[in-house]
Amino acid sequence: MILLDRVTKTYNRRGAALERISLHVEPKEFVIIVGPSGAGKSTLFKLLTREEKPTSGKIIVGGMDYEHLKDKEIPLLRRKIGVVFQDFKLLPAKTVFENVAFALEIAGLPTREIKHTVPKVLEVVGLKGKENHYPLELSGGERQRVAIARAVVRQPKILIADEPTGNLDPKNAFDVIKVLEKINRFGTTVLLTTHNQEIVNYLRRRVVTIKDGKVISDRAVGQYRA
Numbered sequence: 001m002i003l004l005d006r007v008t009k010t011y012n013r014r015g016a017a018l019e020r021i022s023l024h025v026e027p028k029e030f031v032i033i034v035g036p037s038g039a040g041k042s043t044l045f046k047l048l049t050r051e052e053k054p055t056s057g058k059i060i061v062g063g064m065d066y067e068h069l070k071d072k073e074i075p076l077l078r079r080k081i082g083v084v085f086q087d088f089k090l091l092p093a094k095t096v097f098e099n100v101a102f103a104l105e106i107a108g109l110p111t112r113e114i115k116h117t118v119p120k121v122l123e124v125v126g127l128k129g130k131e132n133h134y135p136l137e138l139s140g141g142e143r144q145r146v147a148i149a150r151a152v153v154r155q156p157k158i159l160i161a162d163e164p165t166g167n168l169d170p171k172n173a174f175d176v177i178k179v180l181e182k183i184n185r186f187g188t189t190v191l192l193t194t195h196n197q198e199i200v201n202y203l204r205r206r207v208v209t210i211k212d213g214k215v216i217s218d219r220a221v222g223q224y225r226a
Ligand code: ADP
Pocket: 011, 012, 016, 017, 035, 036, 037, 038, 039, 040, 041, 042, 043, 044
């Protein structure tokens, strides 16, 4: 469960990036967050991953109250939250397999377990057979699916996808969206930002609209009309 209660984030004197945002996301929900550039969407994600601290307000994720979070608890928190970005952030000198395996290596998992787990997650994202390819040998959609595999390989409770289809053509974009739906069906909460109205219409999920650092609408499944 994700709970934000009147959260404000002010970076500098120019005003608040987020202003008294309250948001409640249930486990296994799929929430689309929309809003113009500069609305505060990335700031919201950075607060959830604890890259930034709120100026005021309460944040609780999976029972962890951020106000009382100790530095040594931050890795545990980050383990609960996978993140993918518009620009994939893959390691170009590593293969598909190695990019995903790396997330487990830095977590200290034994090689045997890594060899067992990575092929399974690559199958989930539809990349079986591409294990030995390098990122530059893949389409944009395939690269994003590698990034998703890496983000979910440690089975986070929450997946944040910040404009994951922004660099992709429609076919690749929908392949990525379908993978996000599949991961959500497996029980992971998904928070997605997109500027693509077709994707919003297709998904038919809860849509939270942020503008000027405030939630200006929050519509449940079925209530959304383009
Ligand atoms: P979005 O992701 O919706 O485009 P952001 O969260 O990136 O919006 O930005 C919200 C506001 O906060 C913008 O006015 C942006 O300029 C400002 N902002 C974001 N990050 C920083 C930062 N590190 N320092 C100062 N201002 C920032």
